Amino acid sequence: MARPLDLETSLADRVCVTDPDIIDQYCVDWTGRVIGATDLLLRPNTHQEVATLVRAAGRRRERLLVQGGNTSLAGGSVPLVHEILLTTKHLDAITVDPISMTATVGAGVTLSQLQSEIARYGLIFGVDIASRGSATLGGMTATNAGGVHVLRHGPMADNVINLSCVFGDGSTIEPRETLLKDATGPALQRLLIGSEGIFGIITSATLRLRPRPRQRTVAITPLNSIDEGMEIGALLRGHVPSVNAIEYLGPEALELAPTRSPWERAPGGALLVEVLEPASALVDEFDALKLDREWVIGDTAQAIDGLWSWRENIPEWIARLGKPLKLDLSVPINRIGELYRRAQATAEHAGLRCVCFGHLGDGNLHVNLVGGDQSLERSSRMIYQAAVDLGGSISAEHGIGTLKKEVLPLMRSTDELHRLSQLIEIFNPGRIINPNVMLDS
Ligand SMILES: Cc1cc2nc3c(=O)[nH]c(=O)nc-3n(C[C@H](O)[C@H](O)[C@H](O)COP(=O)(O)OP(=O)(O)OC[C@H]3O[C@@H](n4cnc5c(N)ncnc54)[C@H](O)[C@@H]3O)c2cc1C
Structure with missing residues (x-):
């Protein structure tokens, strides 16, 4: 049998998985709504291996989808156009520097793993989300995750000091020593934060840590x-x-x-x-x-x-009702009541169940719609529009993924989307990585 991506045998043996029973476990999203398929799963162990795999995929014009903990609620983490799936789970090194109060983590380290490691030093990480047991720091950086402490510590963008990555053209930003300050021009790394993999694969991140509060x-x-x-x-x-x-x-x-x-x-x-x-x-x-x-x-x-x-x-309680469509909206805080009422009225009119919760201190309402598949799309579109009409956003923290591509133009002008496409062409020509995420290829 031909070696996948013409990889050297030893690398192929280390990283390639073709067993459908294993692969299938990676192809369904957390909600159970989004189901993909692929024939090949790649499990690289190092930054260098990721670079080799991306270059090999580029030579063969094969497309990759990167997956961290697969907790995306925007349909961005499963292969829907038969991409080769690359999981970061084995990029799992953690180095804590208690003097700089930083941790450098492989992209596949979960938030829980980081939290337990740094607890030994009396330190905490400012971003915390309920999916901490599975969500990875690479995925959280790629989605600019927010969570419950944004009003104190900000989202991932405020807590990532540096990162290493492999762009879609195979070029890299290599891991570096931790510096708390570095004013040597624009930091290209920052482009990757919130990019959902459309420019490249984050392989590690250096994170700002904080002292554990004495009392909560x-x-x-x-x-x-x-x-x-x-x-x-x-x-x-x-x-x-x-x-x-x-x-x-x-x-x-x-x-x-x-x-x-x-x-x-x-x-x-x-x-x-x-x-x-x-x-x-x-x-x-x-x-x-x-x-x-x-x-x-x-x-x-x-x-x-x-x-x-x-x-x-x-x-978890909502998941027991069925497979929810999850809308993650933000509005100026004083309009959150209006958004809540409009969402409930829209859902009621369509005979859908609408369950809300969220980060009220950030004006971020999670609207979960369950029921009648036919009215779901129209109702969700109306609720997205309501958020925008109230001066808000169609995604506060979950990102665009594949599920919100169609409504992205409600938030971004044609000029902005055109510039974004040009940036993708520079860093990820031919859209080797995440071709189906955020913007259509
Ligand atoms: C119960 C629950 C609670 C949640 N609560 C919150 C919350 O409070 N706040 C919040 O912001 N989110 C929340 N989420 C959503 C989710 O956990 C976050 O979006 C998280 O950041 C995703 O991390 P992940 O490792 O699972 O990424 P994945 O789901 O695997 O991937 C997410 C996206 O990032 C890309 N990606 C993943 N890893 C990389 C990488 N190394 N390099 C480049 N691209 C990559 C993927 O291709 C995909 O497009 C919640 C989810 C669940 C299930």
Whole structure:
């Protein structure tokens, strides 16, 4: 049998997988909605191997799709046009530099692996997402992932210091020593952040770390409406410097919970707040801000995890309803109530179930539509349009992938899209890597 991509035998033996039973596990996305197919899976172990594989694919005009943890909610991580799949999972080295307070990680290191490694040094990473057990730092960088602490630490773009990569034409940015400052002209590396692989494959990233906070407290309050949550969130953001997260749990999401909540009725959902101070200090803040209302408060590790589980388990509860279409919208924070109502009204009109939650402190609402496939596309289009009409975005943090390509022009002008295509042609000519992601080839 011919060696895949005409690779040297020893490399082919190390990295190529053709067993369909193994390959199939990589071809379905997290929601189960997006299903792809391929005949070849590549599992490189080093930056050099990635470069060799990209060059070999380029010579043969074969196209590659790069996959990290396959937690994309935008359909960007499975091969839909029969690309060869390249998984970064085996790029798994971690080096911590406690003096620079940085970690350099292979693209395939999961967020959980990083978190446990740096905990030994009393350090944390500023970006945290519920898919931490599978999502990789390479995938998170490629999607500019946000998560629950954006209002304090920003998204990945604010936390990646440097990265190495292999562009689609086989050229590379090689791994370098960690420098916290480097003013030697535009940093090409930054182009890769949020690029979803359309320019090349990130092979490693150097990440900024932070000291572990001495104290965390989480509090949840039931709401009469999402607007009430927005107002409380604005007060806390403006007056409590230690705010670390402000999250929204929609009433229809809470109804899916398998257990009874520790708070009374929550007709407008609930607001979760995390601060970096003791519970007693938070109670004083609530008093000072006249936020005298029902709060369920936890400040031990167990209680904090228990309260966060109300927010972080929502995607799993939704998955039990069916295969959701996930819209990830952002609007100016004071319009989030309007967006919520428009999404609910659109879904109700179409007979769809609409379950919302999100990062209220960032104006980011996750709208999950479940049900009737025929009305889904039209309804989602209307909700995207509503977000744009409210001054918002069709994707706050999940990216464009394959599912939002058609609505990208709602956000980007013809000039911008043309410039983007020109950049792709420079770095990834012939679209060897991720030909089907973000823009059509
Ligand atoms: C339960 C759940 C909760 C989530 N919560 C959040 C959240 O709070 N915030 C948030 O932002 N996202 C969230 N996500 C979405 C998802 O976890 C993120 O988009 C994550 O960054 C994807 O990482 P990954 O390694 O799984 O990438 P994948 O899903 O494998 O890939 C995502 C995209 O990046 C490209 N890519 C992957 N690795 C590389 C690489 N090394 N180089 C170049 N391109 C690459 C892929 O081709 C694909 O287009 C959530 C997902 C789930 C399932």
